[in-house]
């Protein structure tokens with residue numbers, strides 16, 4: 525193996541750049557040539573590739589987003605799209621690839637492996653919703669961004685004795701809500717993985733108020749419902765001075781935390797080592813603080829499990 529390609533695909537996440545840097549520099553340390561593929565599978569098919577030098581990844585470890593850009597390109601699910609991508613890989617003489625993205629991106633990577641181009645996946649998403657890894661690249665940064673926002677909202681909530689419903693990202697997963705909820709001292713955390721009853725939440729808010737608590741903070745995962753809808757339901761059970769805040773895309777941006785940079789560096793280097801060893805069709809994880817890898821096919825069947833201990837713990841802490 526002499527030439528490897530790197531791409532970022534699907535939703536962007538802070539730490540993707542640190543992963544690109546790690547893959548490129550590790551590969552170069554083995555004497556491999558490295559090609560950056562822009563705009564995910566769309567760029568692969570269009571031949572939007574460039575040869576990377578050590579300096580191509582200089583000064584990017586601190587930056588959010590992805591220097592390779594990302595795109596959604598559903599055509600890659602069809603064989604026709606895949607064959608066009610393979611033509612480009614042949615043209616550039618690329619033997620193997622690292623794909624940084626989510627499980628959609630892993631499907632494309634598996635197709636390429638089946639066509640004889642080994643591909644290794646790195647989990648890059650703020651949602652943390654990938655099976656066989658405790659953490660994804662970007663999750664820690666997103667949680668820290670949310671916590672910073674909760675801290676600020678708490679100041680204004682306390683001054684006006686208000687209830688705030690804060691909607692956070694995570695797609696179908698409650699990880700961001702759980703981690704940011706515990707770290708931000710939320711009174712209630714609402715996640716898709718646990719049932720909830722609006723009436724009980726309304727009663728809890730009222731009893732906290734009666735005890736003299738100046739503010740109430742509800743962290744709501746977007747996978748449950750929108751904050752406005754939640755508030756409308758809440759207001760059916762009492763006269764709340766409640767506001768909702770949707771944090772939105774700020775959660776996807778920003779300089780990655782040290783934890784995300786280290787995770788990305790470890791995973792990126794490991795991906796290259798696995799390609800060097802002739803492996804493909806696999807995705808890297810960090811499980812119990814150990815680097816691991818699993819077949820992509822296992823990931824498609826596996827289920828991500830958030831740390832629901834956090835949910836239980838919070839019930840006793842938010843009193």
Ligand code: ADP
Pocket residue numbers: 533534535564565566595596597598599600601602625626627628629630631632633635649
């Ligand atoms: P994520 O990787 O974050 O889950 P998407 O689901 O949008 O994001 O997938 C990213 C890209 O991966 C898609 O735009 C498409 O190019 C490619 N992709 C997704 N599903 C498949 C599939 N079944 N087969 C081949 N490529 C796919």
